[in-house]
Amino acid sequence: MKKVYIESNGCSVVRHDTQRYSKYFRVNGWEEVKTAKEADLVLLTTCAVVQNTEDFSIKAVNRLKKEIRKDSELIVGGCLPRINSKRLSSEFNGFTFSKDEEDKLDKLIDAKIKIADIFWNGDIFREHSLGDPELVYTKEQLNQLKLVENLSKKFKDNNFLEIYNYLTKGRFMWKEDGLFEVKVADGCNYRCSYCATKNAKGNLKSRNPKKIIAEFKFGVEKGYSKIMLTGDEVGEFGIDIGTSLVKLLEKLVPISGDSKIALRYISPESLIRQYKDLEKYFKSGKIYYYCASFQSGSSRILKLMNRPNNISQLTKITSQMSRDCKNVYKHTQIIIGFPQETENDFVQTLKAIKDADFEYVSIIKYSKRPGTKAAKMRGHISEAVTNDRYKRACELVFGLRKEKLKTLIYEELLKNILK
Numbered sequence: 406m407k408k409v410y411i412e413s414n415g416c417s418v419v420r421h422d423t424q425r426y427s428k429y430f431r432v433n434g435w436e437e438v439k440t441a442k443e444a445d446l447v448l449l450t451t452c453a454v455v456q457n458t459e460d461f462s463i464k465a466v467n468r469l470k471k472e473i474r475k476d477s478e479l480i481v482g483g484c485l486p487r488i489n490s491k492r493l494s495s496e497f498n499g500f501t502f503s504k505d506e507e508d509k510l511d512k513l514i515d516a517k518i519k520i521a522d523i524f525w526n527g528d529i530f531r532e533h534s535l536g537d538p539e540l541v542y543t544k545e546q547l548n549q550l551k552l553v554e555n556l557s558k559k560f561k562d563n564n565f566l567e568i569y570n571y572l573t574k575g576r577f578m579w580k581e582d583g584l585f586e587v588k589v590a591d592g593c594n595y596r597c598s599y600c601a602t603k604n605a606k607g608n609l610k611s612r613n614p615k616k617i618i619a620e621f622k623f624g625v626e627k628g629y630s631k632i633m634l635t636g637d638e639v640g641e642f643g644i645d646i647g648t649s650l651v652k653l654l655e656k657l658v659p660i661s662g663d664s665k666i667a668l669r670y671i672s673p674e675s676l677i678r679q680y681k682d683l684e685k686y687f688k689s690g691k692i693y694y695y696c697a698s699f700q701s702g703s704s705r706i707l708k709l710m711n712r713p714n715n716i717s718q719l720t721k722i723t724s725q726m727s728r729d730c731k732n733v734y735k736h737t738q739i740i741i742g743f744p745q746e747t748e749n750d751f752v753q754t755l756k757a758i759k760d761a762d763f764e765y766v767s768i769i770k771y772s773k774r775p776g777t778k779a780a781k782m783r784g785h786i787s788e789a790v791t792n793d794r795y796k797r798a799c800e801l802v803f804g805l806r807k808e809k810l811k812t813l814i815y816e817e818l819l820k821n822i823l824k
Contacts, residue, residue, distance in 0.1 A: 409435045410444035412469070414461055415452045415483045417635040417669055421588040422504065423450045426482075429523045433516050441472040446514070451483035454602055456772035459489060466497050480513070487605035489775050504591060504606055524616060546573055553814070560821045568817065571734050572764060572810045584667075585624035589617055589653070590636035594644070595672065597700075598711045598782075599740065601774035606637055611646050614653060621657050625664050631693070633667040640668070640675020640697075650675070651682040658691055667694040669736075673719045680722055690732035698738035702757025703750035706743050709782065720760045727762045731816070735763045741798055742771040742791030745784035751794050755801055764809055766802045770795050 409430045413423040426448060427437055441447045447469055453459035462485045469479050478499065485493055486501040493501065502509045507520045553569040556562075592606040617634075624632045634653075636642065643649045650671075657666065666686070676683070676697050686692040697719070701707050704714040723735055739754060758766055770791055773780045 406434060406436045407445045408438045408443055409446045409448060410438050410441045411448045411450075412441075412465065413450040413483070414458070414465060415450050416454070417586055417633065418588060418591065418637055419450050419452060419483050421586050421635060422482075424586075425520075425523050426450070426510075429510070429516070429518070429520050430514070432518050432523070433514060435514070441469050441477075442474060444473070445477050447473050447477060447479045449479065449481050449483075451481060451485035453483075453485040453488040453605075453774075455769060455774070459485060459492070463492065463496055466493070470497070482507075484602060484605040488601045491775070524619075549573070549810070556814070556818070560818075562817070562821055564817050565814065568810065568813045572806050572813070584631045584633060585627070585629035586633045586635050587617060587620045587624065588612065588636055589634050589639055589642045589650075593638040594641055595638065595674075596711055598709065598778040599743065599771065599774065601777055602637055604774075604776045609638060609641055609645055611642050611644070611648075614643075614646075614648060614656070617653065618656055618660075622660055625660060625662050629664055631667060632661070632664050633669055633694075635669050638670060638672060638675070640671035640679065649679070651679055654683070654686060654692075658686065661691065665693040666691055668692060669694070669696045671695050671697050673697050673699050673715055674713055677715055677718045677722060687726060687730040687733050690730075693732055694734045694736065696736040696738070699757065699761065700738065700740045701743065701746075701750070702754035703746070706746055706750050706754075709745060709779075710740075710743065711778070716757050716761075720757065720762075723761045723763060734765065736765045736767070737761065737763045738767040738769055739798065740769050740771050741794045742786040744771070744779055744782040744786065746771075746786055746794075751798075755798065758798070758801060759805065764813075765806065768795060768798045768802060 411423060411427055411430075413420055415423065430448075431437060435446075438444050449462075449465055449469060451462035451465070453462055462483075466479070466481060473479055479497070480500040480502070481493065481497060482502050482504075484503070487503045490501075500509075500513060510516065511519050550569060550573075553565045557565040590609055590611045592609045593600075593603060594609045596603065621632060634642075640650055642653060650668075654666070676695070683692065699716060699719055700710060700712060702716055704716075707714045707716075726733055726735060739758065741751070741754075771779075771786070773785070
C-alpha cells in the first residue's frame with residue numbers, strides 16, 4: 406500500500422478541501438501517515454492571502470523538501486500556486502495544482518475513484534497539522550484562565566470557558582472540540598482591490614444544496630455541538646444557482662437539533678441585506694458566531710479598496726445585536742496601512758472598531774499581493790508607519806477585549822446566581 410503524508414496551513418476553506426484529499430487518497434488505496442519521511446507522496450495545501458502566510462507556506466515547502474525521501478514526491482496545492490506562482494517556482498519546480506485543477510491529481514496517482522466524485526461528509530476525519538498558531542499567554546491571561554476554570558467547575562457551566570477561549574484565544578476561528586466544518590461555496594463575486602484570494606479562486610461557485618444538507622446532517626447525527634458553514638463568501642451563497650443563504654438555513658435549522666451554527670465568512674454587505682431574515686437565528690442563539698470583515702472605518706479608504714461604504718449600517722446592526730443577541734460572538738477583520746491611508750483615516754478606523762462592538766477583532770497589516778489593483782496604487786505606507794498603527798490598533802483591541810471578557814463573565818455569573 407502506498408503512503409501519503411498531508412499537511413495544511415490554509416484557512417477553513419482549504420482545510421475542508423484537505424479533508425477531501427485525505428479521503429480521496431484513502432479510497433484509492435493509499436495509507437495516510439504521520440510524517441513526511443514515511444511517505445511515498447507528500448501533499449502540502451497552502452495559503453498566501455497575505456505576505457506572512459505566503460512566507461510560512463514557502464518555509465513549509467523548503468522544510469518538506471529536506472524531510473522527504475529521495476524516492477518520494479512533494480506536491481503543492483491550495484492558493485499559493487495561483488497567488489504567487491513566480492515565487493513558488495523559484496523555490497519549487499515540482500507538481501502544483503489550484504482549486505480548479507484538482508483533476509490533475511487523478512492522472513498523478515492513476516485514480517480509480519476521481520476527485521470530482523469525492524464527497525466528504527465527515528466519515529474520515531484527520532487532525533490538521535501546521536495551520537494553528539502557537540499561542541503564548543501572558544501571566545495575566547494564565548491567571549484569568551485559572552479563575553475561569555474554577556468558575557466553570559463551581560457552577561458546572563462551560564459557558565465561562567467558551568467566553569474565555571473565544572475572547573483570549575480566538576479559538577472559534579481555528580479548530581476546537583465539537584466544531585464540524587461544512588463548506589458551502591468557493592470563490593467570491595466581490596472585487597476588493599487588495600484581495601489575492603479572488604485571483605486564486607475566481608467568482609463564487611456555490612455547492613449543491615443537497616450535498617451541503619447531507620454533510621450538515623451527518624455532523625448533527627455525529628453529535629457535533631457546533632457546525633461552521635464556511636466559504637470565501639458564505640453570505641452570497643446561492644446567488645449563482647437561484648437560492649440564498651437564508652433559504653439554505655431554512656432547511657438546515659429544522660434538522661440542526663442541539664447543534665449551533667457559525668458563519669465564516671459573511672461580508673458586511675451580505676449581512677446588512679439579509680439581516681431581517683437572519684435576525685431570528687441570531688436572537689435564538691442558533692447562529693452563535695459570524696465573521697464579517699469591515700476592513701476600514703474610512704469611507705475614502707473603503708472606496709480605494711473597492712468596497713461599499715456601509716460602516717454606519719453595520720454598526721447599527723452590531724450594536725443592536727450586542728443588546729438583543731447576547732449569545733452571538735461577532736468577529737471582524739481590519740486592514741492597517743492600506744495605500745494612501747492617512748492618520749485621519751486610521752483614527753476613523755479606530756472609532757469604527759469602538760462603535761461596532763465586536764467581541765473579537767483581527768488586525769492585519771496590509772501586504773502587497775501580486776496581480777491586485779492595490780499593489781499598483783501610489784502612496785504605499787512605510788513599514789515604520791504601518792507598524793506604529795498596527796501597535797496602536799492592537800492596544801485598543803486588547804483593551805476592548807479585556808473589558809468585553811469581564812462584562813460577559815459578570816453577566817454569566819449573574820445568570821448562574823439567579824438560576
